[in-house]
Amino acid sequence: MTNLNNALLAQQGLRTWYSDHARKLPWRLTPSLYGTWLSEILLQQTQVETGLPKWHLFLERFPTVGHLARASESEVLKAWEGLGYYRRATLLHKAARAIDAAGEFPMSYDAWLKLPGVGPYTAAAIASIGLGEAVAAVDGNVQRVVARWAGITDPVDGKTGAQAVQKVADAWLDHDAPGNHNQAVMELGALVCKPRNPACTLCPISSHCASANNQDMWGVLPAKKVKKKVQRWALTWHIARFENNIVATQRPESGVWAKMWAFPEMSPSAEFHPLGEVMKPVIHLLTHRRIEATFQGWKAPNKAAMEAYATEVGGVVMTWEELEKRAMPRLITKVFNDLRSE
Numbered sequence: 001m002t003n004l005n006n007a008l009l010a011q012q013g014l015r016t017w018y019s020d021h022a023r024k025l026p027w028r029l030t031p032s033l034y035g036t037w038l039s040e041i042l043l044q045q046t047q048v049e050t051g052l053p054k055w056h057l058f059l060e061r062f063p064t065v066g067h068l069a070r071a072s073e074s075e076v077l078k079a080w081e082g083l084g085y086y087r088r089a090t091l092l093h094k095a096a097r098a099i100d101a102a103g104e105f106p107m108s109y110d111a112w113l114k115l116p117g118v119g120p121y122t123a124a125a126i127a128s129i130g131l132g133e134a135v136a137a138v139d140g141n142v143q144r145v146v147a148r149w150a151g152i153t154d155p156v157d158g159k160t161g162a163q164a165v166q167k168v169a170d171a172w173l174d175h176d177a178p179g180n181h182n183q184a185v186m187e188l189g190a191l192v193c194k195p196r197n198p199a200c201t202l203c204p205i206s207s208h209c210a211s212a213n214n215q216d217m218w219g220v221l222p223a224k225k226v227k228k229k230v231q232r233w234a235l236t237w238h239i240a241r242f243e244n245n246i247v248a249t250q251r252p253e254s255g256v257w258a259k260m261w262a263f264p265e266m267s268p269s270a271e272f273h274p275l276g277e278v279m280k281p282v283i284h285l286l287t288h289r290r291i292e293a294t295f296q297g298w299k300a301p302n303k304a305a306m307e308a309y310a311t312e313v314g315g316v317v318m319t320w321e322e323l324e325k326r327a328m329p330r331l332i333t334k335v336f337n338d339l340r341s342e
């Protein structure tokens with residue numbers, strides 16, 4: 001009974017706090033299922049500051065789900081460029097096509113869950129915010145708030161810990177306003193119960209929190225399973241040039257940077273003149289990977305040699321301007337102008 005009372009008190013505290021402190025994000029100001037869905041996909045593993053301009057850009061380029069469905073995959077990848085985790089973009093595009101083919105948006109949590117790229121958290125967020133369905137959405141912010149509040153010490157990314165978090169999140173859920181409630185918990189995690197130094201004195205649910213003003217608890221909660229070791233990956237890209245042309249290749253359909261455009265990893269034949277390293281190796285960090293990319297320059301004797309090299313590596317001869325229009329890994333876009341000016 002006490003726990004239920006505490007859950008109800010937390011729910012009330014969250015409701016009042018959210019109405020006073022919610023950030024005025026555009027998808028909240030003029031809500032629509034399309035805008036909410038886009039925001040949820042764009043903001044996965046992405047900060048609001050980075051996701052916000054992309055949300056505007058997507059709505060500008062693809063104003064409706066029909067526009068998104070009819071766009072080519074390369075247009076969607078290009079719009080996504082810079083956000084990383086490119087699989088999200090291809091799944092978003094596939095989902096848009098499924099929605100467009102169905103003629104309407106899914107109208108329940110279960111129906112959203114069937115779409116590509118939509119997991120339990122995203123389905124719960126969209127169904128509660130966009131449709132008013134009473135389902136608790138649990139993302140990283142919610143895991144942190146709940147694990148600290150309830151003192152859950154099992155890893156939240158393991159089965160037992162995840163179930164314990166879900167149980168509390170379900171007990172907290174405000175059935176009269178599930179969308180606002182879910183956003184309130186996420187917002188509290190983003191603004192108050194931050195990973196380091198949570199502002200417990202400003203927290204609306206501190207009175208029954210197991211970790212309030214307790215530095216030792218903040219340091220260990222939410223508990224996570226032991227992380228995988230970071231892999232090192234040394235990569236060499238070959239930039240073969242002839243006048244303003246280069247050879248570019250599209251990466252495989254799966255794996256790192258799936259379907260994005262980059263340079264061949266195989267060096268050209270001896271008739272190409274080596275120009276050495278184009279620039280200092282570039283270090284780039286992805287989840288569980290530390291990539292060190294080296295760019296080797298080559299000058300082709302003529303265009304026919306470029307075509308032959310492109311055929312050999314399954315690539316295409318194109319100008320720098322053409323390449324710039326295609327989606328490329330962030331590792332390349334961040335040094336693109338340096339590569340091109342050599």
Ligand code: SF4
Binds near residue numbers: 149194207
């Ligand atoms: S009291 Fe502190 S630790 Fe507890 S939920 Fe609030 S901010 Fe987080």
